[in-house]
Amino acid sequence: MGLDSLLIPAVLFFALGVFAKLINSDLKFPEGMTKGIGIYLLLAIGLKGGIALSGADFGLAISSIIWGIILGFGLPLIGYFILRFRNKISKFDAAAIAAHYGSVSAATFLTAVAFLEVSGVTYESYPIIMMVIMESPAIIFGLVIAAMVRKQMAAGDANAAEVKTEWGPLLKEAFTNGSVVVLIGAMIIGTIASPEALEKVMPFTQEIFMGVLCLFLLDMGMEAAKKAHTLKSAGVTLVSFGIIMPLVGGTVGIIVGISALGFSVGGAFLLAILSASASYIAVPPVMRYGVPEANSSYYLTLSLGITFPFNVVVGIPLFYQMTTMYAAL
Amino acid sequence: MGLDSLLIPAVLFFALGVFAKLINSDLKFPEGMTKGIGIYLLLAIGLKGGIALSGADFGLAISSIIWGIILGFGLPLIGYFILRFRNKISKFDAAAIAAHYGSVSAATFLTAVAFLEVSGVTYESYPIIMMVIMESPAIIFGLVIAAMVRKQMAAGDANAAEVKTEWGPLLKEAFTNGSVVVLIGAMIIGTIASPEALEKVMPFTQEIFMGVLCLFLLDMGMEAAKKAHTLKSAGVTLVSFGIIMPLVGGTVGIIVGISALGFSVGGAFLLAILSASASYIAVPPVMRYGVPEANSSYYLTLSLGITFPFNVVVGIPLFYQMTTMYAAL
Amino acid sequence: MGLDSLLIPAVLFFALGVFAKLINSDLKFPEGMTKGIGIYLLLAIGLKGGIALSGADFGLAISSIIWGIILGFGLPLIGYFILRFRNKISKFDAAAIAAHYGSVSAATFLTAVAFLEVSGVTYESYPIIMMVIMESPAIIFGLVIAAMVRKQMAAGDANAAEVKTEWGPLLKEAFTNGSVVVLIGAMIIGTIASPEALEKVMPFTQEIFMGVLCLFLLDMGMEAAKKAHTLKSAGVTLVSFGIIMPLVGGTVGIIVGISALGFSVGGAFLLAILSASASYIAVPPVMRYGVPEANSSYYLTLSLGITFPFNVVVGIPLFYQMTTMYAAL
Amino acid sequence: MSVEMTKGKAVHIVVNATFERQLIKLLKQAEVTGYTQLDARGFGYSGEQDGHSEGETNVLFIVLVTTEKAQQIEESLVSYINRGYPIVSYMTDADVLTTNKYRKPTI
Amino acid sequence: MSVEMTKGKAVHIVVNATFERQLIKLLKQAEVTGYTQLDARGFGYSGEQDGHSEGETNVLFIVLVTTEKAQQIEESLVSYINRGYPIVSYMTDADVLTTNKYRKPTI
Amino acid sequence: MSVEMTKGKAVHIVVNATFERQLIKLLKQAEVTGYTQLDARGFGYSGEQDGHSEGETNVLFIVLVTTEKAQQIEESLVSYINRGYPIVSYMTDADVLTTNKYRKPTI
């Protein structure tokens, strides 16, 4: 099974991207191409979720949302303590990084979906709602912790006024973030739009989807390899966190998926991937602006340079095995 | 029926775009993405028109073209007088704005087409030819009026030489305009290319079309909302013009479509939409360069900020009703 | 048959692009759009080749590769001597230009494929491998010749140290070039990825392919026309080379295809097109950096302004006829 | 005849794209009459900004102002730099073309 | 050894993208030997130019020329500004690297 | 209070995109602490660079440095220009904002 996951074109193109940068190729996507593809992917997955939802069980949807919020706040909290454990990472860095791990990576999720579809495993649509829900809490978490740390420091500081946080605009970010808006908006549209009209958009949002994902992962592979270059500057503590945290998150996801929400193996596996994955599109800009005190070069090195490849290559087959075993208990 | 039009994904994505800007989201399409999608849409609709044309009635095609020219010059003339009526709008502004309303909005037209297809209403291909035809006359109208106003003013002006208009380059604009070239070119290609070869391009130009339109309207929604911000600067006269003119144009379009061209309800409705819609892609750049004396911030505020949303939300269902009733007379 | 080739939408859109620039239209693709489409085309054709390869004959594949290398070095050598024949073109210019003709033009190849598919002619997948192979040798050829010329000149030169070539980085270019990496990478992926997974990417990489190609050729047409403007500066010798070289290359390609590799008419024709075509995406940047002494404005004028249109309009039908006749001998 | 130019400063400010909105606020507070923005990439203390994602994109602002206002703008940036925002700024002398019937730009 | 630089002016011109072709004509008439163009956004009297469509995009031209030619170029812009075109221009002193075997750029 | 600025040079370098990597190497060798890059189009001896393909795109580098380092950078460009690379460079005086707790940028 593990091997199979590596035979998915999307994963292979990710590998190609990594390889391209390793041999220092001049391959480069034009400015904005990846951003554009990213919007398309969110729109398509949102619609897919919405359509599935229109036929979903209301009660289960609600509990999925509640658990999404719990995980969205809980996971970064766990991450924050792991990072602060040996007091080597500054509080600001810990807050900003934890926020990335509380949030999710759509591309990892989509690769996992591709993995399930190729393996012919069915899955519920609830994880898609949870993906939408889990973007925001982690962002709030990071901003709030950072603000608290600031207050703390300001206590013994003369010009405290200067560091006063503007709560409004910061928290707004958590809900008006572009990715969140497209994802949740498309989901709602998928739920309310007339089915026959939705039929007409399927060729664009569903049929060519997996192919577009390949193009996206090719570029992600290049970016991941670029970030990996800056690994040494990150140091052992952070690098190991990039491996440990997804393992912790994934495990939590499996337990919640099977035991709390009673998902099928496919659904619980997807929730594990959501919990294990770290954001590298929605969260970084928010932290850059909201937590300037944190070292921005760490986020992407960790989420894109370590955790993303780890999840795609090791995590997907591993968490699938773990889910199957846990479900069988 | 009215409600239905709002359940078309394309329209819902337009609404999502408006909403995103209202909550001041940081959602933003990468530079050039919308321009690229715009070229695709024109190419696809041109081909569609061309293919349909190859099987169309020559006589009716010719009269459609003639009526397209008449409307192309007639509508901006009406618009110009409405704007100048209370002498509140400068002649240059009136000329530039009127040109936008003489021309057409492809996106409005496409949304109307989507509306018909979802409602299962058939329509002729002639309106597509008219859409191509109606781009140019309005541009010429605006440039000519502006030049005349300039001469008028120059009369009592010392350095008149300075304001001398270079006719050539300006009029050229009306025919070499990028949108016009793609639209008319693709239409010709659709007519002469070998059918089996055209078959092969259909998946790109037809099947994914409606989905791409959703992406386009999402961005248009954001732009429309941005322009709406500048409404107050436009003033009551202009804002009301943005509502009145489409009503006038739409009515004229219905009458011409049913009575003069004998179109079906679907075809006449599309002609109404063409007449009611205002350009916000092809015409603005031409007026910017050709009529620098006009206040450029007005055009888009009107055509994109008021008339486009009005047509999509109110116009489409309204004109459809009106066409049905008029046809029943 | 000749006429038919002109009824392929892709070719007609190329013509439209040329026309747009001739009438000096302001039509312009957004920055990066063509680069993005180019990456897509390479990815799609690479996958297609890979899939076909997985079912190909190993022996024939190997000999195709060997012949690809022979042509890759042989054609530019022929080109170099033709250019230097009357000693009118500087050695650096000759080396740089020859490299373009040793390499290939994917768009020309794809148009030829479209031509075959419309004409219902079958073809082997080996030419696709050869297309990948033929990118690199020509680049090496150009860089090596230029380095030799430099040494030669440096002989009677005081500050020779200055012109010392850094072999490593230059030769690396030949293999790490972005186009080469995507093409060869996608081909490998097409060979090893699981078939059912590949099924899912087909709608994107195969079905919409021909349509996307039309968009690409529309832009290529505009570029070709732009380059043609600078023809006079190129001079008669170069311009005629732009016509003679493809004729020579095409003939060589037919002979190798039929006699050496025993391809069908379709396959040999495609090899003729590869040999006749000149690169205008992969090679120019490499020569710009690697052979700064050459006049960069010549390359694209020749390969894109003369040879590409020549091949699309005259070459495709002509070489097809020649191949049929030669095969019939 | 020769146009006379107004002596002023061209203030250049490089910020991360995520700071763009905030900088525009600051400029409006400083009551500038206009500004020009250019998307940029770059390198500095906070590493490489390759323009791949929004957070890795820079924006270069050029603002034509009087020497006093230039000083004022630079001052308004200091506290943000001290809070950790990657901001680099410099100014050059500029002769601005203001000979036109609108006497614009008002620097 | 140290390269000697040629003293000249760097003329900066911000125009709407729709005026690009026309400005290039003007520069060629002024017989400049070259220019550099950068796509830009901005804000000014004619409102915000967010780069969304061609008409809302600015282009910043930088032209290295002698002081005389700089004056001449600025003059050629005035009548266009007066006709309503959104054009903003300024110049700065520039030491241009011309120590090379082509003695380029000829400013 | 008013911020004090550090006097230095803003070195501008226009190169073809294919030379970008090499120029960055040169700048790192000159030990600059940072640089800003802008994609550009342009015209000059080597014809029009319309930004359509990589080989036809220019990149404008702006580097804030001391006068000495500026000289040194310009010198390092000459041999490349002489070898035929289309490179144009000029420098202007620049007052750099270095009043911040990091005292950056170190020019």
Ligand SMILES: Nc1ncnc2c1ncn2[C@@H]1O[C@H](COP(=O)(O)O)[C@@H](O)[C@H]1O
């Ligand atoms: N010495 C410099 N010269 C020019 N631009 C610089 C310099 N240092 C920094 N920058 C620009 O300012 C941005 C932020 O700088 P930093 O805060 O040092 O990361 C960088 O990404 C560069 O674009």
Ligand SMILES: Nc1ncnc2c1ncn2[C@@H]1O[C@H](COP(=O)(O)O)[C@@H](O)[C@H]1O
């Ligand atoms: N004070 C200023 N500083 C820098 N750029 C300006 C200034 N005023 C205007 N601009 C630029 O010039 C363009 C046209 O200006 P305007 O004609 O005032 O709309 C604007 O979009 C800006 O990009």
Ligand SMILES: Nc1ncnc2c1ncn2[C@@H]1O[C@H](COP(=O)(O)O)[C@@H](O)[C@H]1O
């Ligand atoms: N006089 C000039 N002023 C401003 N930029 C120039 C000038 N000459 C050349 N350039 C820029 O430098 C690039 C290379 O110049 P060249 O080597 O002359 O082709 C051109 O594409 C322009 O972007």
Ligand code: NA
């Ligand atoms: Na997570």
Ligand code: NA
């Ligand atoms: Na209209």
Ligand code: NA
């Ligand atoms: Na060739």
